[in-house]
Ligand SMILES: C[C@H](N)C(=O)N[C@@H](Cc1c[nH]cn1)C(=O)O
């Protein structure tokens with residue numbers, strides 16, 4: 276059965292209430308990467324658990340233990356497993372999402388408080404997590420609410436896995452997924468997986484995503500002085516950690532995006548003409564990337580090169596320096612200890628296991644060239660492998676039909692530049708097809724200031740998630 280008109284109408288009728296629920300979710304600052312907010316991630320887990328129960332989902336909160344972040348031992352937020360329906364004649368779909376968010380502070384340049392959802396006149400719903408990934412999770416809740424309130428059966432059996440550590444390396448989740456994928460586990464019987472946690476390529480064409488880049492994240496600490504020093508007293512007298520660190524960080528990537536660590540870029544075979552034609556065919560222009568970036572700063576004016584830079588080539592980004600003077604004024608300090616943070620997005624055949632040794636050896640070699648008496652410590656904070664799926668699978672076919680039904684257009688088939696480390700774990704542990712079905716647009720500003728989800732993407736996206744389930748329900752065994 277196609278998605279009932281009554282379902283589509285219900286989503287429209289409830290739009291304001293759904294947006295209010297999104298505002299409630301955004302108001303919980305569930306920042307997994309900030310120890311001060313760890314209790315908020317727990318609060319968010321409880322909030323989501325209650326919402327799921329209220330729409331008829333059987334849930335189980337799984338304790339994932341503890342971990343160490345920035346030298347502090349912290350409890351990991353629970354994963355939420357859910358299930359609804361157990362009809363052997365129906366397909367079983369596993370959905371995944373994350374209820375943690377990236378850090379956000381008004382002082383970063385937000386126009387409004389990041390944790391107060393602001394409804395703009397043009398339809399933008401602005402707030403941290405609106406697009407990544409609270410909006411999509413609530414899209415699933417909206418679908419479930421219709422079925423719960425009307426008593427209409429779902430077209431599929433649903434299993435769920437929601438986590439609160441995705442933005443900080445998905446700690447503890449791989450083990451849980453592997454465990455629950457075994458016979459008798461929570462995920463037994465799953466036929467396919469759907470993840471709504473990425474974005475369209477542009478602002479106008481819905482997308483289905485069949486690839487994600489992997490990630491390896493490093494923290495490089497240089498220390499020497501016993502304490503912060505006066506630059507007038509110690510300048511040109513001692514080895515300065517910040518000087519060493521800036522030298523090291525300048526050796527990682529050039530200004531055109533080429534990775535300078537020998538062997539890393541070289542690991543990836545070049546694209547042939549057939550593959551380039553795929554990128555050429557996508558609805559994308561340099562104006563799209565510049566609009567999403569907020570300025571005319573694309574590295575290349577060639578669309579295919581830009582798309583390959585995002586989707587099928589590795590990239591190295593410098594993220595920040597901890598411990599450096601960053602306040603107002605002109606403090607003349609020599610910081611005693613500074614830590615540079617950078618990450619590399621990985622593509623097949625790269626994995627953290629293959630790339631990390633190259634990075635570590637290179638950093639040590641470059642540091643040795645500095646003839647510094649300071650100390651270097653290299654830490655790997657987290658990582659994940661890249662993933663690519665088969666787009667000819669019935670899971671993708673169902674999503675294509677659903678997209679056409681809701682948006683009246685064919686979706687772009689994209690590879691995402693970001694990472695969702697558990698995706699490959701689902702694919703490998705369950706041995707089933709995984710699909711990424713994004714809700715938001717390419718200019719949503721995930722991880723950035725003024726993150727937003729357009730009202731129409733939230734509402735049409737909720738319809739899309741439901742329609743996709745109805746299309747799966749029609750797939751013959
Ligand atoms: C694509 C997904 N919505 C996302 O944002 N993933 C993050 C995962 C991550 C890893 N370390 C920190 N965050 C990303 O791609 O950055």
Ligand SMILES: [Zn+2]
Nearest residue numbers: 407442721722
């Ligand atoms: Zn994210």
Ligand SMILES: [Zn+2]
Nearest residue numbers: 373407408472
């Ligand atoms: Zn996300």
